Amino acid sequence: MKIYYINSEEFLKQYDTEFLRNYAGNMEFKSVKRFTQYTIGRYLVKSVGERDFNILDTEIEIVDEKPRFKYSNIKFSITHCGKYIAAAFDTAECGLDIEEMKERDLDALSKRYKKEFNSVESFYEFWTEYEASIKLQQEVKGKYSTVFKNNYMLTVVSANPDFSQPSCLSCFTI
Numbered sequence: 001m002k003i004y005y006i007n008s009e010e011f012l013k014q015y016d017t018e019f020l021r022n023y024a025g026n027m028e029f030k031s032v033k034r035f036t037q038y039t040i041g042r043y044l045v046k047s048v049g050e051r052d053f054n055i056l057d058t059e060i061e062i063v064d065e066k067p068r069f070k071y072s073n074i075k076f077s078i079t080h081c082g083k084y085i086a087a088a089f090d091t092a093e094c095g096l097d098i099e100e101m102k103e104r105d106l107d108a109l110s111k112r113y114k115k116e117f118n119s120v121e122s123f124y125e126f127w128t129e130y131e132a133s134i135k136l137q138q139e140v141k142g143k144y145s146t147v148f149k150n151n152y153m154l155t156v157v158s159a160n161p162d163f164s165q166p167s168c169l170s171c172f173t174i
Contacts, residue, residue, distance in 0.1 A: 001094060001163060002052065003156060004172040005086035005148075006044050008036055040085045041078040044172055048089060049074065066137065077135050081152065092160035095135030097128040101151050121147065128155035 017032075020039035023046070029035035042060070049055040049069060059070040068075070077096040078087045088096040101124045106117045117123040125145045132155050133140050142163030148154040156166065 001088055001090040001092075001156065001158065001160075001166040002048075002168040003086060003088045003096065003154075003166045004044060004048055004168075004170060005084050006040055006172050008040055008083045008085055011040055012036070037080040037085055041080060041087065044085060044087050045076050045078060048087065048172065049076075053089065064137065066135070077132070077156070079132075079135075084149070084152065086154065088156045088166070090158065090160070090163075092158050092163070093136055093138060094156060094158050095132035095137075096154070096156045097131035097135070098148065098152050098154045099124050099128050099131075101147075101153055121153065124153035125155065128153050129157060131155075132157045 020036065023039040023042035024035065027038065029038065046058040049058040049072065053072065053074045055069055055072045055074065057071045060067050061070045073091060074089055075091065075093050076087050076089045077094050079096045079098045081098045082100050084098060086096060086098055088094045101120050104120055104123055106123060109123055110117050115126060128145065129143060136157050136159065138159055140157040141161040142158040143155065144165045145153065145155040
C-alpha cells in the first residue's frame with residue numbers, strides 16, 4: 001500500500017482553478033473549498049495511477065458508492081482535512097481518513113463511545129479508524145495509524161490481513 005498527500009496551499013501556488021476544472025467532471029459544488037478538495041483529490045488519484053501504477057486510462061467510476069478506476073484493479077481511498085488531501089492505493093480494498101487533532105472533552109467522549117480515551121491522540125486514532133472503516137465497507141483486517149504533520153491523525157485500514165503499514169507515505173511531488 002502507498003499513501004500520498006498534497007498540501008493544497010502549496011498546490012494552489014502552482015495551479016489555478018481553471019486547471020482544476022479538468023478534474024471536476026460534471027460535478028457541481030456548494031463551495032470553493034469543496035471544489036478544491038474534490039478536484040485536487042481526483043488530480044492526485046489520476047496522477048499517481050498514471051505515474052506509479054502505469055494505468056493508461058485513469059477514468060473513475062462509482063461502484064457500490066465507492067470511486068474506482070474503471071480499467072484497473074488498483075483500489076484507492078481519498079480523504080481531506082484542512083489543507084491536506086491524501087489518497088491510499090493498494091490491490092486490496094482500503095479506507096483512509098485524516099483529521100486535525102483538537103482539544104476535546106475526553107471524559108464525555110469516553111462515556112459516549114463506552115471506551116476510555118486518555119489522550120486526544122487516542123480519541124482521534126479511534127475516530128479516524130471508524131471513518132476509514134466506513135470507507136472500507138467490509139471487515140477491517142489490517143490497520144495503520146500515525147500522527148501526521150504534528151497535529152493530524154491519519155489512519156488507513158485494509159481488507160488484507162497481512163497489512164501492517166504502508167510502503168510509502170509521502171508528499172506527491174507536482
